[in-house]
Amino acid sequence: MAATTAGTGEIVIAKPRWRPLESEGNLALLLLLPTLALLGLFIAYPFIKGILLSVQDTRVGIDGKFVGFDNFARLATDPIFHAVVWNTIFYTVVTTIFKLILGLWLAILLNRDFKFKAVTRAFILLPFIVPTVLACFAWKWMFDPTFSVINWGLYKLGLITGAINWLGDGDLAMLSIIIVNIWRGVPFFAISLMAGLQTISPDLQEAAAIDGAKPWQRFIHITWPLLLPVTMVVVLFSVIQTFADFQIVYVMTGGGPANATHLFATYAYQLGIGTGLLSQGAAVSLAMFPILFAIVIFQLMYIRRVETR
Amino acid sequence: MIEGAAWRRWVFFRIPTGIFLILLLFPFYWMIITTFRPDGELYRPWRAANYTPFWTWNPTTAHLKYLFGETSFMLWMWNTMFIAVVATAISLFCGVLAGYALSRLKFSGAGLLGTLIFVTYLVPQTLLFIPLSDIIRGYRIGDTPWALILTYPTFLIPFCTWLMMGYFKAIPKELEECARIDGASRFQAMLYIVLPVAVPGILSALIFAFTLSWNEFIYALVFLSSPEQKTVPVGVVSELIRGDVFFWGPLMAGALLGSIPVAIVYSFFVEHYVSGLTGSVKG
Numbered sequence: 001m002a003a004t005t006a007g008t009g010e011i012v013i014a015k016p017r018w019r020p021l022e023s024e025g026n027l028a029l030l031l032l033l034p035t036l037a038l039l040g041l042f043i044a045y046p047f048i049k050g051i052l053l054s055v056q057d058t059r060v061g062i063d064g065k066f067v068g069f070d071n072f073a074r075l076a077t078d079p080i081f082h083a084v085v086w087n088t089i090f091y092t093v094v095t096t097i098f099k100l101i102l103g104l105w106l107a108i109l110l111n112r113d114f115k116f117k118a119v120t121r122a123f124i125l126l127p128f129i130v131p132t133v134l135a136c137f138a139w140k141w142m143f144d145p146t147f148s149v150i151n152w153g154l155y156k157l158g159l160i161t162g163a164i165n166w167l168g169d170g171d172l173a174m175l176s177i178i179i180v181n182i183w184r185g186v187p188f189f190a191i192s193l194m195a196g197l198q199t200i201s202p203d204l205q206e207a208a209a210i211d212g213a214k215p216w217q218r219f220i221h222i223t224w225p226l227l228l229p230v231t232m233v234v235v236l237f238s239v240i241q242t243f244a245d246f247q248i249v250y251v252m253t254g255g256g257p258a259n260a261t262h263l264f265a266t267y268a269y270q271l272g273i274g275t276g277l278l279s280q281g282a283a284v285s286l287a288m289f290p291i292l293f294a295i296v297i298f299q300l301m302y303i304r305r306v307e308t309r
Numbered sequence: 310m311i312e313g314a315a316w317r318r319w320v321f322f323r324i325p326t327g328i329f330l331i332l333l334l335f336p337f338y339w340m341i342i343t344t345f346r347p348d349g350e351l352y353r354p355w356r357a358a359n360y361t362p363f364w365t366w367n368p369t370t371a372h373l374k375y376l377f378g379e380t381s382f383m384l385w386m387w388n389t390m391f392i393a394v395v396a397t398a399i400s401l402f403c404g405v406l407a408g409y410a411l412s413r414l415k416f417s418g419a420g421l422l423g424t425l426i427f428v429t430y431l432v433p434q435t436l437l438f439i440p441l442s443d444i445i446r447g448y449r450i451g452d453t454p455w456a457l458i459l460t461y462p463t464f465l466i467p468f469c470t471w472l473m474m475g476y477f478k479a480i481p482k483e484l485e486e487c488a489r490i491d492g493a494s495r496f497q498a499m500l501y502i503v504l505p506v507a508v509p510g511i512l513s514a515l516i517f518a519f520t521l522s523w524n525e526f527i528y529a530l531v532f533l534s535s536p537e538q539k540t541v542p543v544g545v546v547s548e549l550i551r552g553d554v555f556f557w558g559p560l561m562a563g564a565l566l567g568s569i570p571v572a573i574v575y576s577f578f579v580e581h582y583v584s585g586l587t588g589s590v591k592g
Contacts, residue, residue, distance in 0.1 A: 019494065021494060021495055021496050022494065022495055024414040024415050024416050024495070025414075025416040025417070027410070027414060027495050027496065028410040028411075028414040028416040028419070029416075031406040031407060031409060031410035031414075032406070032407050032410050032411075032422065034402065034403045034406065034407075035403040035404070035406070035407040035426070035466050035470065038399075038403060038459070038462050038463065038466060039426070039429055039463060039466065039467075041459075042441065042444075042459060042460050042462075042463045043429050043432065043437065043463050045444065046437040046440040046441045046444055047437060047440070049440035049443065049444060050436075050437060050439065050440035052440075053439065053440055053443070058443075102329075105325070106326075106329050109322060109325055109326045109329070110326070112322075114322075118579070120326070120330065121579075121583075122575075122576065122579045123330065123333075123334060124329070124330065124333055125575075125579075125582070125583070125586075126333070126334065126337060126572070127333055127336070129520050129524075129571055129572070129575050129582070130337075130524075130568040130571060130572065131523065131524040131526070131541070131542050131564075131567060131568060131571070132524060132526065133524075133526050133542040133545070133546060134541070134542060134545065134563070134564035134567050134568055135336055135337075135564070135568070137545070137560055137561065137564050138336040138337070138339050138340045138343075138561065138564060139336055140555075141339065141343065141555075141557055141560075141561065142336065142339055146354050146355070147351070147352065147353070147354060147355060148355055149339065149355065149362045151355050152355035152360060152362055153362075155355070155356075163355075163356075183332070183333065183336070186329075186333070187333065188586070191583055191586060191587065192586065192587055195583070195587035237431075240431055240433060241433065243433075244433030244434075244435045244436060245435075246434075246435050246526070246527050247526045247527070250526075250530075251546070264435070265433075265435035265527070268435070268438075268439060269438075269527070269531075272438075272439040272442075273439070273442065273531055278439055278442075278443060281439045282439045282440055285435065285436055285437070285438070285439055286436075288433075288435075288436060289436065292431070292432075292433070292436065295431075296428055296431050299431070300424065300427070300428075
């Protein structure tokens with residue numbers, strides 16, 4: 001501290017006030033402290049706890065003992081888990097392809113000036129902003145075998161002759177949750193890709209048009225390459241969310257019929273919370289981690305490559 | 310611009326846009342019509358000759374009355390609102406400070422920390438909900454709003470931080486340096502110079518964080534158990550479905566009313582919401 005010795009005839013130099021926050025490192029530490037505390041307590045700690053749980057045989061109310069990789073070994077021979085892996089991959093791949101195609105199409109449709117553009121854009125995002133669970137109930141009601149308005153519509157259009165039991169048949173139930181996921185995801189793709197489209201200078205399009213490029217040629221050679229970085233980020237983001245999806249399946253099918261629509265998250269919920277087998281549930285959840293980790297690493301590398309270009 | 314005749318504009322633009330709009334909005338229409346449809350019409354098979362899907366001549370408020378009279382719906386709304394507001398405030402506070410530190414201060418480990426926070430931004434809730442439920446029980450905050458108020462920031466803070474970093478980076482360094490030359494401390498320069506400029510970003514983060522916490526489901530489902538503590542999505546699921554019986558009228562009424570607060574917030578701040586959404590993916 002500023003220990004000044006006055007009165008002895010020495011020249012007193014007032015030391016600068018002690019201002020620790022002028023050091024960038026200290027200030028940064030202070031500013032980051034609340035974030036690090038919360039993320040440490042509720043992300044890092046649960047993550048470690050999850051790994052510990054997955055190598056024990058803990059149930060609700062019963063402390064487990066160390067069992068090594070028994071839980072994972074059990075999953076390896078569990079036919080339901082095999083179905084879960086296949087369902088999740090199928091669900092993620094199919095929905096992502098459709099969300100990308102439809103989202104891009106919608107983005108291109110919206111990326112122009114027309115009457116009511118702002119209102120249209122606002123309405124289009126509604127499926128993405130309302131609580132998914134609540135919207136899913138509307139879908140479940142629409143898919144109800146006896147009262148289905150979808151069946152009525154298809155029947156009136158002459159496309160079907162009998163009732164379709166949407167959520168009662170394995171393949172149709174998968175199709176149903178895929179439809180709902182696409183419905184929810186397309187707005188997100190469309191709005192994000194539209195923001196990407198708006199950064200592309202119209203001069204490029206015009207120049208190519210003057211040179212005689214057809215609309216689809218302009219799309220392939222100008223729009224698509226310039227849109228690719230945004231597309232990649234949106235797709236990877238969506239893949240993570242879809243891969244770890246819970247709400248749609250929980251509401252629509254609960255994983256059934258006969259486990260035909262179980263995903264990692266719903267199966268983990270059924271084991272860990274429904275049955276109380278905390279350790280086995282944690283193991284199912286953690287089984288997602290390697291794939292999520294690979295996607296995140298890929299995304300980080302891609303962002304870095306784009307940024308350094 | 311689509312070149313050429315009017316029919317091209319119809320085929321390539323108006324009709325596809327119209328179909329998209331109808332498909333995306335139909336479930337909401339269905340929610341509204343079901344809310345006001347009397348049970349007698351509601352449970353009429355689609356094969357019935359007098360099945361009138363798109364309209365009802367006998368609108369009723371019975372489902373709304375049931376929702377408000379027989380369930381704790383207002384309480385769920387209040388719980389959801391309280392949790393969303395407090396969790397958003399905490400996350401915004403943490404995220405803005407962290408975003409500032411990571412984007413405008415030089416210190417060792419900044420890059421690593423930034424990457425770590427980005428990675429937590431990508432951690433889905435479903436990865437950690439089981440160990441978290443055990444921890445929540447251990448902290449003795451299970452079945453209280455605090456279980457959610459303290460866990461929602463785990464996915465809101467990384468998002469807010471990431472979004473704010475983008476905004477802070479765009480503010481020129483000279484602005485702060487001027488203030489520092491005039492005698493402001495680093496902290497003052499941040500508080501009085503940089504933050505006011507970043508208000509649009511803060512608003513975007515706020516709107517987005519609020520809708521995310523309003524919509525959260527799995528944590529609320531797992532961490533809350535008594536009916537009077539529940540949030541809207543969980544309350545509707547657990548109290549309006551009894552075994553295999555779905556109370557479709559009140560369910561749809563609850564879904565409709567539970568969506569309205571986010572829809573209102575969203576409609577006032579569409580532009581901020583969209584820039585938050587696109588900022589969050591572009592970074």
